[in-house]
Amino acid sequence: MQATDTQWSQTEQEVAKAAFDKAYEREINALAKEVHKIADGITQLDDIWVLHDFLSARRHDIDGKYDYRYSVLVFVFARLLKEGWLNLEELEGLAPDKLKKVSALSRM
Amino acid sequence: MQATDTQWSQTEQEVAKAAFDKAYEREINALAKEVHKIADGITQLDDIWVLHDFLSARRHDIDGKYDYRYSVLVFVFARLLKEGWLNLEELEGLAPDKLKKVSALSRM
Numbered sequence: 001m002q003a004t005d006t007q008w009s010q011t012e013q014e015v016a017k018a019a020f021d022k023a024y025e026r027e028i029n030a031l032a033k034e035v036h037k038i039a040d041g042i043t044q045l046d047d048i049w050v051l052h053d054f055l056s057a058r059r060h061d062i063d064g065k066y067d068y069r070y071s072v073l074v075f076v077f078a079r080l081l082k083e084g085w086l087n088l089e090e091l092e093g094l095a096p097d098k099l100k101k102v103s104a105l106s107r108m
Numbered sequence: 109m110q111a112t113d114t115q116w117s118q119t120e121q122e123v124a125k126a127a128f129d130k131a132y133e134r135e136i137n138a139l140a141k142e143v144h145k146i147a148d149g150i151t152q153l154d155d156i157w158v159l160h161d162f163l164s165a166r167r168h169d170i171d172g173k174y175d176y177r178y179s180v181l182v183f184v185f186a187r188l189l190k191e192g193w194l195n196l197e198e199l200e201g202l203a204p205d206k207l208k209k210v211s212a213l214s215r216m
Contacts, residue, residue, distance in 0.1 A: 024153070025153060028153045028156060029153075031156055032150045032155075032156055035147055035150070035156060035159065036147050036148075036150075039143055039144050039147040040144075042140045042143070042144075045132070045133060045136045045137075047140075048136060048139055048140055048143060048163070049167065051143065051163065052160070052163040052164065052167055055156070055159065055160040055163065056160065056164075059157065059160055
């Protein structure tokens with residue numbers, strides 16, 4: 001079965017949405033802490049543009065990563081697992097074949 | 109005389125560079141304070157992107173404003189005066205015709 005053909009039940013959609021939002025919240029909260037740290041360390045004139053460059057890069061990365069299309073969600077969850085923003089337990093409720101795929105992809 | 113034809117003596121160049129750098133330093137230091145304030149106020153997930161948007165806009169504005177070409181420097185100084193990043197006294201040493209022009213433009 002192609003990932004693009006995967007069907008998501010109502011329950012799966014709810015589990016997926018909650019996990020997706022939780023991961024996003026964790027990552028943004030971690031980013032906010034980093035921003036505070038960088039902002040506190042601004043001493044040189046150009047440091048402010050270092051902060052801007054950092055935020056531009058992180059935004060580009062995060063915008064690309066948090067793609068809530070069911071056709072790619074298995075890959076999104078695998079990446080979030082790999083990066084530590086989600087635990088596999090938080091995806092319980094998804095069909096076993098999806099969980100297996102997410103878990104396998106996250107170890108690649 | 110066209111602004112583009114204006115000649116700048118060695119002394120004028122030194123005065124201009126010092127004033128230019130001073131204004132930039134003041135503006136960036138003020139910006140750093142604003143950034144600290146915004147960073148401290150981050151409570152919602154999207155606040156971090158508000159900070160990024162703010163920095164993008166300010167960088168665009170500042171990059172355009174601090175243009176150290178002698179052909180446009182009179183206009184640059186007039187704007188910095190108008191915005192309060194420089195005082196006319198800090199431009200002392202420039203030729204009277206330039207000072208007069210900067211002063212007049214700053215009141216427009």
